[in-house]
């Protein structure tokens with residue numbers, strides 16, 4: 062007997078039919094899958110094709126742009142536009158909101174085409190992250206700057222590892238694996254483990270002295286209780302937390318010896334990084350807060366590329382750190 066696994070598209074089709082939903086979302090997801098598979102191809106052959114280096118230019122965030130940043134961004138933008146289902150998109154590499162189909166589109170898509178740039182020269186895991194919100198189909202349009210709580214789906218491909226994790230509103234968080242036929246298959250429901258045995262802490266330890274003193278104190282008191290893992294790519298680090306439990310944090314930088322390098326607003330981007338993983342984490346039974354202990358999913362963005370601090374993972378640890386953050 063051969064083993065025939067359920068594909069992501071079959072899974073989604075059943076989901077849409079069961080909930081009496083339209084096929085528009087399937088078409089949108091198909092376009093994101095196509096982009097992810099193409100990024101997978103360009104990245105896994107990147108060293109051979111000379112695609113792992115810098116372009117020599119900087120992006121709107123003032124960061125050096127890699128060839129792969131550009132390639133991944135073009136692939137996602139092209140696929141989203143082709144789906145015909147996207148009103149506007151916001152992407153890490155694009156300063157302006159990308160206008161797509163204002164007449165007939167149904168969704169707003171927020172995406173980071175290539176998260177974890179420091180891994181690129183090594184061909185180690187990077188991520189394609191996306192969040193989806195739905196246009197107000199009735200009444201006045203409320204613009205595209207939505208809080209994570211309003212997303213209907215959020216997901217992340219870890220490339221070239223070949224895993225795809227997606228959370229659907231009130232329908233759980235699911236992980237798929239890329240098979241030999243280039244299909245994402247075998248849905249596995251992701252729930253953060255209750256047992257502390259596997260829990261991990263994940264943060265840039267070399268920056269700990271730049272964090273707020275109460276955060277430093279919490280780290281000092283708790284770090285010996287858990288394993289420490291840090292990959293330096295949110296997609297990879299969060300991927301581990303989803304399976305093993307624990308806490309990933311990228312706190313605000315408030316005590317840098319060179320005050321110009323402080324980042325009181327945090328480093329990660331709210332709409333296409335923090336809110337995406339926070340949405341997935343909620344569906345997997347976890348939580349996520351910012352530097353003030355406010356739930357990430359409640360933050361209404363004021364601008365597309367807004368940054369935030371992020372504390373995310375198992376509920377008991379997020380609750381513990383929230384208390385510290387609120388009292389500081």
Ligand code: FDP
Nearest residue numbers: 176177178179265293294295296329
């Ligand atoms: P990167 O700058 O390498 O693209 O989104 C930014 C991000 O990576 C996250 O993926 C990662 O968690 C974090 O920044 C790493 O930052 P540090 O190098 O400061 O640890």
